[in-house]
Amino acid sequence: MTRWNNGRDEVEPVSPDITDETNALPARYFTDPDVHEMEKENVFGRYWVYAGHANCIPEPGDHFTRSIGDREIIIVRTQDGDIEAFYNVCAHRGSAMVEETPMTDPGNASRIQCPYHLWTYDLEGELASTPKSFEDARLNPDLEDEDVSPVDPEENSLMSVHTDRIGPFVFVNFDEEPMSLAEQAGTMKTELESLPLEEYHLSRRIVSEVACNWKVFAGNYSECDHCQTNHQDWVKDLELLDSELEVNDYHWILHYKHREDVEDEMRIHDEHEAKFYYFWPNFTVNMYGTADGYGTYIIDPIDEGRFQLVADYYFRDPDLTEEEETFIRTSRQLQEEDIELVERQQRGLNSGAIAQARLGPNEHTVHRLHRLAQEAYEA
Amino acid sequence: MTHHQQSAFTVACQECSVDMEPDSANEVVDFYRRHRRQTGHDVVLTRADLEFEPPTADDLVTVIADLENRYENGVPIGIVAATMSERGFSVGETLDEIYEVRMTGALYEPRDDHLAAF
Numbered sequence: 023m024t025r026w027n028n029g030r031d032e033v034e035p036v037s038p039d040i041t042d043e044t045n046a047l048p049a050r051y052f053t054d055p056d057v058h059e060m061e062k063e064n065v066f067g068r069y070w071v072y073a074g075h076a077n078c079i080p081e082p083g084d085h086f087t088r089s090i091g092d093r094e095i096i097i098v099r100t101q102d103g104d105i106e107a108f109y110n111v112c113a114h115r116g117s118a119m120v121e122e123t124p125m126t127d128p129g130n131a132s133r134i135q136c137p138y139h140l141w142t143y144d145l146e147g148e149l150a151s152t153p154k155s156f157e158d159a160r161l162n163p164d165l166e167d168e169d170v171s172p173v174d175p176e177e178n179s180l181m182s183v184h185t186d187r188i189g190p191f192v193f194v195n196f197d198e199e200p201m202s203l204a205e206q207a208g209t210m211k212t213e214l215e216s217l218p219l220e221e222y223h224l225s226r227r228i229v230s231e232v233a234c235n236w237k238v239f240a241g242n243y244s245e246c247d248h249c250q251t252n253h254q255d256w257v258k259d260l261e262l263l264d265s266e267l268e269v270n271d272y273h274w275i276l277h278y279k280h281r282e283d284v285e286d287e288m289r290i291h292d293e294h295e296a297k298f299y300y301f302w303p304n305f306t307v308n309m310y311g312t313a314d315g316y317g318t319y320i321i322d323p324i325d326e327g328r329f330q331l332v333a334d335y336y337f338r339d340p341d342l343t344e345e346e347e348t349f350i351r352t353s354r355q356l357q358e359e360d361i362e363l364v365e366r367q368q369r370g371l372n373s374g375a376i377a378q379a380r381l382g383p384n385e386h387t388v389h390r391l392h393r394l395a396q397e398a399y400e401a
Numbered sequence: 402m403t404h405h406q407q408s409a410f411t412v413a414c415q416e417c418s419v420d421m422e423p424d425s426a427n428e429v430v431d432f433y434r435r436h437r438r439q440t441g442h443d444v445v446l447t448r449a450d451l452e453f454e455p456p457t458a459d460d461l462v463t464v465i466a467d468l469e470n471r472y473e474n475g476v477p478i479g480i481v482a483a484t485m486s487e488r489g490f491s492v493g494e495t496l497d498e499i500y501e502v503r504m505t506g507a508l509y510e511p512r513d514d515h516l517a518a519f
Contacts, residue, residue: 087438089438122437122438124437124438124439124440124441126439126440126441227417227440228417228418228419229414229417229419229439229442230421231419231432231436324435330435330439
């Protein structure tokens with residue numbers, strides 16, 4: 023068994039599994055294009071994945087689109103106020119219908135209409151109307167108008183995607199029979215739903231492209247052994263030794279204690295700490311101790327060596343105060359520091375020199391991330 | 402993104418205050434598309450080392466026709482964006498203009514994301 027790869031041997035994992043807490047996921051799972059393709063189904067096609075925030079689409083007909091793996095979906099507020107998700111694919115000839123519409127700039131429509139042949143769906147996804155050309159056969163000499171079979175609205179409705187919510191956070195699941203979101207989220211659901219998350223509004227979205235595998239960044243987010251040396255400005259107000267990394271089935275929480283108590287009005291939660299939730303596979307909720315607001319990250323893979331970091335910030339008023347602007351700048355500084363680290367790690371992984379990393383005792387959260395990946399790959 | 406060697410291109414979203422150094426001109430356009438999908442923001446080229454003097458023509462079709470002499474089987478759409486950025490166009494504005502002109506039939510794509518003029 024070798025941990026290193028000297029370039030003469032095939033890169034092999036040290037152990038066939040990663041049951042030992044010091045074993046990381048073998049390195050090729052961070053660099054192999056085939057793994058990226060496989061993850062589209064085994065990870066992003068099976069688990070609950072964050073789609074967006076309900077507050078961004080408050081009125082019936084409000085919608086945004088989202089691409090997850092190769093799937094493009096529409097998330098829409100229905101007539102009765104629910105939120106539904108549909109594949110952005112017309113039941114007629116498979117055309118994509120709605121133009122890309124970001125959550126930061128949602129669209130509004132009373133109907134979902136395919137621009138190709140004008141098949142039109144209601145906000146619940148049911149086919150509402152087709153043009154006259156689907157009711158008569160005037161161009162077909164072999165068919166009488168009365169023999170034209172009508173288009174069944176239900177059979178030709180849009181293909182829906184499972185949706186569920188944790189407070190205002192909308193999740194989707196592409197599996198035919200997924201586990202419930204409540205099961206996947208566990209205590210995170212009840213904890214977050216005890217907070218007035220819906221009273222806060224999207225104030226800023228910062229999207230960066232990072233040159234590393236999405237799991238490399240996820241691993242970095244999940245531990246703070248690197249903080250003392252790499253986030254020196256941030257940690258000076260923290261009691262790192264009093265912090266705690268709590269591992270649950272599909273999520274883990276990083277609790278950071280502040281060196282001094284933070285005023286009550288500076289946060290939305292009761293604890294005298296900051297709480298950072300990582301929710302498998304690629305979503306985080308960032309409960310700050312020093313701002314009356316919260317943030318989320320979406321860690322969206324582009325390919326095996328790149329991902330998009332979508333950082334959203336929520337405050338009571340979408341118009342930011344100067345303090346809130348400063349807070350976001352500080353958060354961005356942390357991202358830049360982390361981006362430097364994870365891109366460096368990816369370079370090392372890409373070199374092929376290491377077959378499998380070795381995790382430390384305070385990286386049990388990283389191990390959980392890697393175990394979940396392994397379970398997904400083997401399922 | 403952090404790179405040790407300076408890339409020929411740098412593209413930035415001013416609203417997000419983020420930038421990246423793509424490996425090729427067409428990666429500029431890929432970045433724009435991904436970024437716009439998430440944010441609705443336009444992006445601008447803040448550096449474009451084209452290694453040649455860009456055409457001086459004003460209209461897009463003539464610019465592309467000029468550039469075609471340098472490329473086989475179409476001009477990379479990112480090179481067109483880089484050329485137009487010299488005239489103050491954002492990537493989104495150039496792509497919108499390309500779409501408008503393509504719809505007139507004066508441009509076509511001999512292969513994906515490469516342009517040629519009739």
